[in-house]
Amino acid sequence: xxxxxxxxxxxxxxxxxxxxxxxxxxxxxxxxxxxxxxxxxxxxxxxxxxxxxxxxxxxxxxxxxxxxxxxxxxxxxxxxxxxxxxxxxxxxxxxxxxxxxxxxxxxxxxxxxxxxxxxxxxxxxxxxxxxxxxxxxxxxxxxxxxxxxxxxxxxxxxxxxxxxxxxxxxxxxxxxxxxxxxxxxxxxxxxxxxxxxxxxxxxxxxxxxxxxxxxxxxxxxxxxxxxxxxxxxxxxxxxxxxxxxxxxxxxxxxxxxxxxxxxxxxxxxxxxxxxxxxxxxxxxxxxxxxxxxxxxxxxxxxxxxxxxxxxxxxxxxxxxxxxxxxxxxxxxxxxxxxxxxxxxxxxxxxxxxxxxxxxxxxxxxxxxxxxxxxxxxxxxxxxxxxxxxxxxxxxxxxxxxxxxxxxxxxxxxxxxxxxxxxxxx
Numbered sequence: 001x002x003x004x005x006x007x008x009x010x011x012x013x014x015x016x017x018x019x020x021x022x023x024x025x026x027x028x029x030x031x032x033x034x035x036x037x038x039x040x041x042x043x044x045x046x047x048x049x050x051x052x053x054x055x056x057x058x059x060x061x062x063x064x065x066x067x068x069x070x071x072x073x074x075x076x077x078x079x080x081x082x083x084x085x086x087x088x089x090x091x092x093x094x095x096x097x098x099x100x101x102x103x104x105x106x107x108x109x110x111x112x113x114x115x116x117x118x119x120x121x122x123x124x125x126x127x128x129x130x131x132x133x134x135x136x137x138x139x140x141x142x143x144x145x146x147x148x149x150x151x152x153x154x155x156x157x158x159x160x161x162x163x164x165x166x167x168x169x170x171x172x173x174x175x176x177x178x179x180x181x182x183x184x185x186x187x188x189x190x191x192x193x194x195x196x197x198x199x200x201x202x203x204x205x206x207x208x209x210x211x212x213x214x215x216x217x218x219x220x221x222x223x224x225x226x227x228x229x230x231x232x233x234x235x236x237x238x239x240x241x242x243x244x245x246x247x248x249x250x251x252x253x254x255x256x257x258x259x260x261x262x263x264x265x266x267x268x269x270x271x272x273x274x275x276x277x278x279x280x281x282x283x284x285x286x287x288x289x290x291x292x293x294x295x296x297x298x299x300x301x302x303x304x305x306x307x308x309x310x311x312x313x314x315x316x317x318x319x320x321x322x323x324x325x326x327x328x329x330x331x332x333x334x335x336x337x338x339x340x341x342x343x344x345x346x347x348x349x350x351x352x353x354x355x356x357x358x359x360x361x362x363x364x365x366x367x368x369x370x371x372x373x374x375x376x377x378x379x380x381x382x383x384x385x386x387x388x389x390x391x392x393x394x395x396x397x398x399x400x401x402x403x404x405x406x407x408x409x410x411x412x413x414x415x416x417x418x419x420x421x422x423x424x425x
Contacts, residue, residue, distance in 0.1 A: 010127040010424040011117060012416025014168070015110060015151070017081040017193025017228060018383055019044040021413030022117035024125070025421060033417045035410050036120035038113070039063070044409050045116065047193075049109050051075045051095045060112050068307060076307045079228055079266035080106055082194050085137040085147035093270065103154060111158035127162040129420040130155060131412050133195035134167050134222035164423050167220050168192070169199035171415030172381045174213075176406055177203040178418075184376040185218075187401070189361070189394060190412065191385040194229075196357045197222035200368050200375070211422050219368035223360045225353050227317070227384030228266050235264040235313045237349035238341055242330070243300065244284070244293035255284065259297065262306075264313075269306040277301070296333050305332050320346040321386050347389045358393040365397075375401045381411040 011024040021043055026032040035043035039061045050064035053073040068076045075095050083089045083102050092101045118124050136147035148165060155163050169188040176186065183204035190197045200218040207216055236245065245260040259281055262272045271277065278301060285294035300309060312328050319326035320343050330337040365372060378394055378401045380386070385408060395403065407414070 009123065009125065010129070010417075010420035011121070011125045012131070012171070012413055012418070012420050013110075013113065013117070013128045013155075014131045014171075014413040014416055015081060015113065016047055016131075016412075017079050017195075017226060018047060019193070019409050020047050020109075020113050021045070021410055022113060022120075023410075023413040023417035024117070024121050025417065027121070027123065033414060033421070035413055036117050038116045038120065043413070045113060047078065047080050047109060049077045049080070049105065051077070051100075053096050056096055058108060060109065065311070069311075075270070077105060077267075077270075078307065078310075079193065080109055082228070082267045084150055085140075085143050088267070089147075089150055103150070106151075107154050107157055110154055114158055114160070126160060127420065127424045128155065128160050129164045129166050129171075129416045129423060131168040131171055131416050132165045133192070133224075134169065134197045134199075134220050135195070135224060138224045162424065164420070166416055166419045167197065167199060168412045169197040169222075169381075170201065170213075170217060170220060171413075171419060172379065172406060172411040173199055173201040173203060173415065174208075174418045175381075175411040175415035176379045176404070177205075177208050180205060183207075185370070185374060186377045186379050187361070187364075187375050187398065188379045188381065189385055191357075191380075191382040191387070191390065192226050193383065194224070194226040195222055196225050196360065196382075198361055198364050200364060200370060218370065219364050221360055221364040221367070223356055225356055227314075227382075229353055230317055230350050230384055230387065231266070231310065231313050232264045233349045233353060234317055234341075234346055235310070236260065238345055239309070239313055239328070239330075239339065240264060242293065242339065243297040243333075244288060244290065247293055248289045249284070249287045250289050251287070255288065256280075259284075259301075263300070263309065266307075266310060269310060272301055272306055273304055300333050303332065308332055316341055317346065317384075317387075321388060343388070350387070350389065354387075354389050354393050357390065358397060361394065361397055372398050373400050377401055378403050379406055380404070381406040381408055383408050 014021045023035045038045040045061040048064040050059045050067045051074050059067050089102050092099045137143040169190040173188045188199045199220045202216045240260040247255045262268045288294045316326050316328045325342045328339040375398050
């Protein structure tokens with residue numbers, strides 16, 4: 001996606017839960033803003049870090065996932081953005097025999113994102129507009145401010161001297177505005193990896209060049225639900241029961257759920273690999289009424305295949321967004337094992353999440369004092385905005401609005417670059 005604006009040396013950085021992008025004005029074509037190629041010619045860099053155990057090498061993005069899937073010894077870390085606003089950000093984890101603070105982990109990735117953006121652009125960046133969700137943390141303004149301050153501190157530490165923030169759905173609105181030919185009242189629906197964010201914005205070609213757009217932003221809001229939550233709920237509903245979730249102990253008590261929740265949540269998967277967790281699973285297998293299920297769980301943990309399983313679930317989620325059924329490969333746990341999933345299975349698993357997203361959109365419209373019929377366009381962006389149940393819910397709320405799909409992974413980065421030009425130009 002490109003957009004026409006002025007030119008300066010600032011950039012936009014979209015540090016996402018699942019994927020990250022960077023964008024800037026072109027040095028060769030004044031007035032053009034575009035995404036930068038960050039890995040293998042692609043504009044997205046998956047927000048993944050892999051620490052190799054043998055030589056202390058660090059790989060990022062698709063290369064990190066490839067190294068992990070190839071069986072290299074080391075530690076895979078994903079959904080890094082989910083650490084912001086949590087108590088974990090002030091803690092540390094063990095990597096290659098040393099304690100690694102989680103702040104340093106985020107600095108590794110954001111520093112690499114900056115380095116690759118500079119390499120692709122052929123110049124250095126010291127100023128940036130960073131995207132942020134409307135709420136890093138729901139219902140806790142102090143924790144939300146702390147999350148932004150943490151991200152700002154990390155960005156300064158990796159070399160950005162001037163930093164501004166913009167809500168991600170508003171950045172996406174700015175990207176969409178480069179395409180409009182008349183004034184539109186637009187609801188931006190940004191369903192990312194970690195959050196769902198919304199903005200109700202008045203857009204028009206003649207408004208696009210204004211430095212101050214506050215009067216055009218009627219409302220913004222969000223909820224801490226995103227694609228990784230869809231993954232988690234699908235996993236808990238359909239996959240984890242094959243490993244013993246929901247089964248019983250010989251005593252008649254329900255199987256403890258902690259190991260399953262850890263394995264179903266990207267940023268806690270490594271907790272399942274601790275000695276304490278492994279010992280607990282061994283004990284549960286001895287006491288299980290269905291020990292064969294716990295044997296699968298034990299095999300998964302022994303292989304440290306939790307991230308592999310989470311990737312199978314993510315692939316299934318994406319497949320079920322386009323097809324009625326998909327078959328998930330579980331052969332790494334039990335040779336030849338597969339699991340057939342249907343769209344209704346996915347819909348039931350995430351229905352409570354979609355209800356909360358729909359309620360957030362309704363609340364936004366009420367607070368803005370805008371009737372559903374006044375909204376001209378719903379602009380979808382974010383990797384999980386294509387989930388059919390979600391699209392259907394939004395369509396039911398705004399039946400008269402036309403629906404436009406933007407660059408699901410690039411709209412925010414492009415809009416942040418546009419905003420950077422306004423703020424730093």
